[in-house]
Amino acid sequence: MSKVRIGIDVGGTFTDAVAINNETYELMAKLKIPTTHKEGVAVGIVKIIKQLLEENNIAPEDVNFIAHGTTQATNALLEGDVARVGVVGMGTGIDGRGAKKETNVQEIELAPNKYLHTAFEFLDSNALSDDQISETINLLVEKNSEVIVASEAYSVDNPENELKVIDNAKEKGLYATGGHEISQLYGLKMRTRTAVVNASLIPKMMQTANMTEQAVKDTKISSNLMIMRCDGGVMSINEVRKRPILTMLSGLAAGVAGALMYEKISDGIFFEVGGTSIDISVIKNGKVMIKYAQVGGHKTYLRSLDVRTLAVAGGSMIRVKNKEIVDVGPRSAHIAGIEYECFISDSTNFADIEFVSPREDDPCEYAIVKCEQGNNYSYTLAGAANLLGYIPDGDYAYGNAENNKKAWKVLADYLGMSVEDTARKVINVATDKLVGLIDELVHEYELDKKFITLVGGGGSGAVVVPALAEKMGMQCKIAKNAPYISTIGVALAMVSEEIERSISNPTEQDIKQIRSDIIEKIVQSGAKEETVDVSIEIDSQKNVVRAVATGSTEFRNKDLNATELDEDALLKISSEALVTPLETVECRCKTGRWYLMESVTEQKKFLFKSKIRSVAVIDREGVVRFKREKTNYVIFNKQERENVFIPFIDENTVYSDANATIPKVFLFYKEKMLDLTGMQNMTQLLSIMDVETEMLKDDDSIIAVAYK
Template sequence: MNTHRIRVGIDVGGTFTDAVAVDATTLRLLGQVKVPTSHHHEDGVAHGIVEALDRLLEQTGHAPKDVAFLAHGTTQATNALLEGDVATVGLIGVGSGPSAGFTRRLAAFRKLELTPGKRLPLAYAHVADPDDAPAVRAAVDAVVQGGAQVVVASQPFSVDRPEGEDTVVAAAKERGLPTTAAHEITSLYGLHKRTRTAVVNAAILPRMLATADLVDASITKAGVTAPLMVMRCDGGVMSLDEMRRRPLLTVLSGPAAGVAGALMQERVSEGLFLETGGTSTDISVVRRGKVAVRHATILGKTSYLSALDVRTVGVGGGSMVRIGGGKVTGVGPRSAHIAGLPYACYATLDDLRDAKVSTIRPMDDDPADYAVIDAAGGRFAITMTCAANALGRVPEGDFAHCDPAVAQAAIAPLAAALGTDVATAAAQLLDAGTDQVKTVVDAMIRDYRLDKDTAVLVGGGGGAASVTPHLAAVTGQEGRIARHNEVISPIGVALALIREQVERIIPGAGQEQILAVRAEAEAAVVAQGAAADGVEVEVTVDPQTSTVRAVATGATELRTQDRAHR
């Protein structure tokens, strides 16, 4: 009989859904599972989440009632925007007199480009006086006739006077429509930017609501009583109710989970976290034990969405080598997965008999300089992982480790084509890949004024060993691979803290006003299930912009005991 409670973290990726169980008291990793992400199932990704949870409980011998905390991170909001799979937004502008002109200009958001050639579907209506109930109803009718599936209300200065937006939202709710008021998304001034952030939030709202309801229902049916939490893009988690209100906070949350895992588990205080998958590497900065956050750029414009400053490079463990003129000319962005080819280093020596190098065009519009091996066992890709294994950079027991003799046999035909030895060819391949990563790492060290001599490079993700050890060797910086690197993202989700940020623009803010902002942030995390006595609030006042920002973080009850030694 298992008495220990567990924390479960689930990370829904494009290809796989990973889940981990962590002991709620000792935070030790107890089990991990990987299932294919169920995009095409009638329940969508919810099906994969429940399947992963079932397998995890079976593997660790726990019952659903042992789950004390359950959170999931998802790329769904990001993918919806990238693929242009959004709902038609009904934007209702409120205002009379001079301000009406500013509000009417918001109709131009229908020109926002989601993907090349696809614009944001938007219907606009205007209300001069929000107290004129028939006029408000007529505006709601007008946007519904324009195809609106979700309604946004926006009014100048609604941060200070939200009543007008609230009235419109109430009328739309009566019609059974999902709604968003611009002042609920952010409390910063700037009508245009605030409304744009709210409109993008609304565009993904119906799809996110459908998934949230499915996941919630499936988990309740599975017998889990712990409230379901969702990963935010700033590295914290929020309750499902909060996600229903502001799904935009889950955009860009994919990379946030890995950094959260590195912070909790690796205790990085100053350095860079490099999360490497098969195709790309996400790079983020840790300063004084905190992750660097900035306002995110969405659809090419800055928003009022605070997200981790994560920069992505198209180099990963599966990135293929490119050659020309007898030398390595580059690595990536095409990876073996997308080209549909197996990695040469995971073949057998027998498969690699009579190997010859040729060059191909993996996809129709790719250049024809990607090197592959044609051998007795078929065609194989020569990847960053092959080179790292050939040079002995992948530790034994690592997710990406293979037989060094096979890795060397995989690089040998490339070395012959380049007229050099295996070690040199492998080093040239890794140099070409890590150079692209180094450019971004150097820029972030400069941007955040890190001390290059003390900044440590920590690698996470299944492909960590193909980038971080070689980059550390080339730059002379300290580098290491995180423990359980292949499941660092779901670990980050399992260990994440509830987080809430409140921003206000208050010229010449006095102590009373600053304390009010602080109290609001604290109340928000407690409302989402944080233990009141463990909430920490960090308040910053920027005199140049008059911005008062309070960031509250709180542990769900079972995380409070481990804060003492953090």
């Protein structure tokens, strides 16, 4: 039998599992069981794995990858179920006073009336002795500290003193971590805060990690268990024990990771739509957009997916006031404990409208319909979408059309409107809430609406996305196996790691060093070195150099369904991606796995005509990794760096009295796409280019695309 990848997604209500063929990436099996809260999550994991294997005749030895996503870290923070942290702050001399203030983070409010409590002691790092450290840790233990954090000014340059504190604490049987282990950026206050949040999660996550690891071993699966990270990658369970904070928000990351890998999205906005809320994230140039996460309103050095959440979803209830529809949500039928009107299977006669308060402090404006049989059903956004034909037959959210229409007739009569107008009003109220946010994301990430696809995932993707795309004049699609897209994302995720360092004007040696360090780090997290792909970003405004690495746990092609397409098929895909007629698209050049396609169309405005040039770079399997209007390109051999590439960059550089602004640049060669858009000057750009292309031969060709 072919090797199998298993993904498990542990949610608050259900635990989902999928089995995916490791060679074809086809979904072989899917399973859903209630989450085992009382017996413990590990019991549920054992149960669902065994059931998945038995029902589909999968032998444990055929499983070569297994990973699970968990909401435990997020839930622990929301519920305040965290350990008390003892902080050992350190500094000396002129910087000592500032270090004492910045390492004393005090208590952090995680949620309303839920706090992370800390105890604090400060040491002069210039006169540090083992006895002093031991005495300080004892003081923190007396203050009920369960975990120790060591944080010293400039420890990212020399972590020796932090390591002394960590070793001493571990000798006493305590969990301990240091600021330098969490982030290598300057910024003592934020680094300490991030380390404290991480430390507060360690005891609970250690217990869970041990139980889940043993649970997988009990199923006789020999592959190491991987855990979903907040950036859409996975890491080994050993790394979870050290850095549990990286699993925070990982549940939100899994869905978009599935869309990215399974649906080959290049530029799009992904909507994971459930019953109560929508999680929205951005994909640009085949990458998910990431930013620093906040905990209790405070910034941390944890980089996670940029996810925006709104309380509009399939189960959102309809609010009515003075015989007018005034809102959709934020409460859902799930919160109210009332069934959806569109999923009634038995023949039902509806009697009258009533209004309820889903929660005690809610207004009594949420409409439900009473049945002659005595049951109550909620009006929902899913019901409105079904009425207007947005939900295709066979979709997870497809309802009973006859009963749904009968139920909505009662509401429409109460409002003095037609059934269709009532449903349309509800859809408009809901999508109006989303339009502003989508426009904000488009502006923030400099997306081109013409090239964006809105992608629906989750059980209610079809409830929201088609109507929103229609309103905004954009393309849309519902992800394949949308209700299981998060679990698929877990099964298909790559190992991921990241290092950030504070470096002003990085040299080529700085870049080589951080590249070497990130490869070592990702291998420790479970990736095979041969599969590792590294990208380097430089933020000159903040003096930050960032290395991001992805890799696989075994030898495999990371592009799904990797069947090489002929040029005609690639032209057709490029035409669709560029939203331009097929006859206008031509292949201009190719190298390695990459084809550069260009479309030239004529646009008439008043009496004037102008040509619009659009460029797409597509790989041999049909994944569009770059598309944009007003883009210039050149193909050159490595040995032509000086006489072709540098003049090309110079031609696309904007010069002013103050400075020279180089263009945004991508390079494509062999199997690699190199993003150089974060470079601020030619020196930085060439340094990274030289490091990344070091192993190329002189006659190897490179495609460069540049835009201003």
